[in-house]
Amino acid sequence: MVARHPPAFRGRSRPRAVGYAALSMRRGIARIAVVAALASFAGAWAGCSPNIVCKLGGPINDPSNRTLRRNIMSFGLGEFCKQMTARNAPLKLTPDGNVVGRFYPQHCAQQMMPNGDLWVQFDGFGYAWTALSRKVTFTSQASIQYDQDFKCAEDNAIFAYFDTRTVSPPDFRLGQIEQTGANLVQNWIGPFADTFGRQMVSGQLALGFTVIQEPSGVDFSIGHLPLGQRPFHPYQVHGSNQVTYEDLRTEVHSNERDFIGPITVDGAGRALTIKMHLEGTQAVDVLVVPKSEGDASLQLYTQYAAAGPLAYPPRFADVVRYGTEYQRALPVPAGMYYVVIDNTTSAGASAPPPTLFGVVGDSAAIVNYVIQIGDAP
Numbered sequence: 001m002v003a004r005h006p007p008a009f010r011g012r013s014r015p016r017a018v019g020y021a022a023l024s025m026r027r028g029i030a031r032i033a034v035v036a037a038l039a040s041f042a043g044a045w046a047g048c049s050p051n052i053v054c055k056l057g058g059p060i061n062d063p064s065n066r067t068l069r070r071n072i073m074s075f076g077l078g079e080f081c082k083q084m085t086a087r088n089a090p091l092k093l094t095p096d097g098n099v100v101g102r103f104y105p106q107h108c109a110q111q112m113m114p115n116g117d118l119w120v121q122f123d124g125f126g127y128a129w130t131a132l133s134r135k136v137t138f139t140s141q142a143s144i145q146y147d148q149d150f151k152c153a154e155d156n157a158i159f160a161y162f163d164t165r166t167v168s169p170p171d172f173r174l175g176q177i178e179q180t181g182a183n184l185v186q187n188w189i190g191p192f193a194d195t196f197g198r199q200m201v202s203g204q205l206a207l208g209f210t211v212i213q214e215p216s217g218v219d220f221s222i223g224h225l226p227l228g229q230r231p232f233h234p235y236q237v238h239g240s241n242q243v244t245y246e247d248l249r250t251e252v253h254s255n256e257r258d259f260i261g262p263i264t265v266d267g268a269g270r271a272l273t274i275k276m277h278l279e280g281t282q283a284v285d286v287l288v289v290p291k292s293e294g295d296a297s298l299q300l301y302t303q304y305a306a307a308g309p310l311a312y313p314p315r316f317a318d319v320v321r322y323g324t325e326y327q328r329a330l331p332v333p334a335g336m337y338y339v340v341i342d343n344t345t346s347a348g349a350s351a352p353p354p355t356l357f358g359v360v361g362d363s364a365a366i367v368n369y370v371i372q373i374g375d376a377p
Helices: 015-028 031-045 063-077 080-084 187-205 291-303
Strands: 089-092 099-112 118-130 134-152 158-167 171-177 209-214 217-222 243-252 256-265 270-279 283-290 316-321 325-332 335-343 365-375
Touching (some): 063 099, 063 134, 080 099, 080 118, 089 118, 089 243, 099 256, 118 291, 171 291, 243 256, 243 335, 256 270, 256 291, 270 283, 270 316, 270 335, 316 325, 335 365
Parallel strands (some): 099 243
Antiparallel strands (some): 089 099, 118 134, 134 158, 134 171, 158 209, 243 365, 256 335, 270 325, 270 365, 283 316, 283 335
């Protein structure tokens, strides 16, 4: 069962919340392209190390070698759309802020332009949390033309730059709003708020992104990261023989969930390694579900304002306690999975403290986490 756009999305607008949800999307919407490049870009030099690529064609960073660099990149970009629709895009208010929502691309089309640029069109759905509205759900679609290139750093790490050349006006539409009071907005404000939301999304898409390929793995940053610099991560994993899926910090409020994934596990004898550190509340549940069952639960989460039970019982469930380092290596068959952080009363063994009107006493779980894929213990 695959999550579909809820019918409630069509033709609806929630003005005041649009601006706040767009703030959450400012840093996250551009990641829909980044997550595709993380996997597809590495394919451009499959079978050889970044060190070798950086020694090809003499001074690879020289402006005269731009055509060579673009030809090398083109080998990996054929998988761009496939990778885009196989992952999620975390949403943040600021580059180093907490994750406050997710965007899940559903459809993607791409082509190489006559000048060598990469053109991408996408759509999808997601959710975000704001203090005014609590959970909001939305759909969005846009097209982007990237002026792509790469450079080699002094340590032979490859910095791939996807600078935005043009962005179409994004279609950003609100669906469900959890906070009842947020729905009491006059309809005449709608066109203004819709315009505001599109402008906010367009501004962030215009920043482009940077993908970093090095022997220890692949990383990314929103915008044009200076050659040789590295982005911030809460766990800063180094020297591991596992593949890191995500290394971030998420903010999950009372009676909310965060669906991390889908995460692809290839081959037999593999495991998901989950490391977490909890602050802000006493306990949260960590759940692991197969993609098909997770899609059904995600569809329910975006179709209805309030979080209810999961569509299926989780295949794995555990509790992360405040102030303790949680680590678990979970052997799994080959397939795709979601790791769900649950701070609700309707799933898992723990439950958040009761709130007054859903606002007073809200207990936000702040979770530093890293999810890796490697050999089963």
